[in-house]
Amino acid sequence: MALDKAAIETLKAVSTATVTTILLKQGLRNVWMRGTKPLRPGQPRIVGPAFTLRFVPAREDLATPASWGSPISTRAAIEDVPEGAVIVAGAMGVTDAGIFGDILCARIRKRGGAALVTDGAIRDAVGVLGTELPVWCNGIAAPSSVTGLTFVGWQQPIGCGGVAVFPDDVVIVDEDGAALIPAAFLDQVLAEGPEQESMEAWIMEEVGRGAPLPGLYPMNAGTRQRYEAFKAQK
Incomplete structure (x- = not known):
């Protein structure tokens, strides 16, 4: 079943706790993304298809400020974000480098992205809050992403918070964090x-x-x- 508006509205009334219980009964124990905490208390429950971003450990010849202008960059990836998508960034739990700041979050918001979920950190916290993009993350860090991570691609299978996330799996986020609904279990x-x-x-x-x-x-x-x-x- 496609994730249409009716499905989204149905899932907005279902908590992440309920989702994890239903999937546990189907044998899926690992669907809650560790370290995905709401940046702002009281953020609404959000549901959307996963748009994945993949980071690997920083390598000095690749993770440079110049890489931000590369065709393979977070900037280029954001321009592919479809309306209603939940951006899921696999940052390997690195919390001393902020993957996104206020400018990138503002662009995601402008493109209609529903939320940002990461097991890593964000930077420019006050500015990010000002964009009103709902964010679930594992902390805040002033250093930029390239101090600890190398961005390598988007819309690929990733790991986020110890969970395997594939493009177009369904993500649901609320005060308890982020849970994954594999596409095959949506119905x-x-x-x-x-x-x-x-x-x-x-x-x-x-x-x-x-x-x-x-x-x-x-x-x-x-x-x-x-x-x-x-x-x-x-």
């Missing part, structure tokens, strides 16, 4: 996500009424019957 998450959220909301109401957890979470047969009766009344 599964779309089918199960809203029901899981509905069920857990009902369980929270039951907890609020003083119900004990055994048999409630997870549900036993009797609790399931009560929940189904509740749904039938809606």
